[in-house]
Amino acid sequence: MVIAYDGTRYSGWQIQPNSQSIQGTIEQALSTLLKSPTRIIGAGRTDAGVHAQGQVAHFSTQSTFKPDQLLYALNGMLPADIRIKNLHATLDTFHAQISALSKEYHYHLWLEKIIDPFVSRYRLHFCYSHFSLTLLQEAAQAFIGTHDFATFANVGSKVTTTVRTIQRITIVPQEGGVRLEFQGNGFLYKMVRNIVGTLLEVALGKKIGQQIPTMLAAHDRKVAGPAASPKGLFLMKIDYPECFANSSSNERKCENGLGIPSEIF
């Protein structure tokens, strides 16, 4: 299933005791509908306050519900700030996290003095007279490519390697400011927010953009800037091999295991 959510009210994607998570809220509705405790596995564990337009999760069920019936029944039970946008059957070999080829995150900045109250929960309000978008844009280029991102990762879930590839960082003007679009094969815990926090320090002249390669080489979280607020961050889109699309004609290819990348997440 593809899921959109406003993360403002939630403790993040992942189920945690004594807090309201996105995963927990969906699992509760799904388990009630399917009349059986049902675990869902998400593609990425978004933090408290982070939003999504294209989170992906999978689950296994013996239920005879048709996907469309389940889609509308689920949305009927879920709170208005979580919507299942799409739901379809796929192969047993599909895994929302492991099968992912690339992910896209957007970070939204409001750079003007007065923020629109309708987007204040979805933008970082960052208004300083000495803010330089040019410095930010130049510095962002240093992150593109394959790097060891240990400096920009918080200690969180266990990973076998901190090497990741960022294919694209695009800075797109939009109402009130800009959004930073990140596309990569995977992102470490808090990596996007740590990169944005560092870029914001560069934009204010607190850090030097040319030092980013040195920061990357240090493998030391302390040399980078602080994490930017979660409210500006959206998980937008996750790409999977074509063979997992909702088309039975492709199933043979998938059964041969084509398109499943090695464990890079």
Place this chain on the structure above:
Amino acid sequence: MVIAYDGTRYSGWQIQPNSQSIQGTIEQALSTLLKSPTRIIGAGRTDAGVHAQGQVAHFSTQSTFKPDQLLYALNGMLPADIRIKNLHATLDTFHAQISALSKEYHYHLWLEKIIDPFVSRYRLHFCYSHFSLTLLQEAAQAFIGTHDFATFANVGSKVTTTVRTIQRITIVPQEGGVRLEFQGNGFLYKMVRNIVGTLLEVALGKKIGQQIPTMLAAHDRKVAGPAASPKGLFLMKIDYPECFANSSSNERKCENGLGIPSEIF
């Protein structure tokens, strides 16, 4: 001042005992800053749950605050869902309600099956397989012009006449559906929501568009459809005579009383 607000949490514009209103929230912050109880007069009394991008209000003060200082101090004190977008000094003859020449309201409809969770507080979710946008568009034309709108007004604030002029109703496609733009010289209590509610019944075939002139002639609230939900409605813009703009060169014209229309609100 020009004010934007997300009306979701509020009991409406107007101060009421034991409830949180937009007017009351702004008056409280303003009175604290000016160290004197200060009443503000709004251009229109939006209902509970109605939003604004361009509400206008005026107040009188002896304070020596500069307008820009006051603007930023006010926004610093107000909750994030109310923002003062603009504030400037004008002539004593200005009255936010009486000086208004025309108002623009937008009503937002989400017509697809699954609503984006980021706009669900700002759209009426209206998804029916037999919905006809063509019927709605044709019927909307019958409201344009000068009519007695008593059929489409709830009993509310006292008015001397229920005749109003709607200059324009435009139906604009947007993500997930359409917005209905209304421009007129003034709107009666719940008039936009009652017109939208009636147009939605026409779109479903529950009412006949050609009957709208008969409904108008009836001067009877009971023959029209129910009020559409407040959550889709935005007060967008209020036009005033040029002479009240923030320019001292125009002040002489204003002192002659030019551009102040007769009492139509």
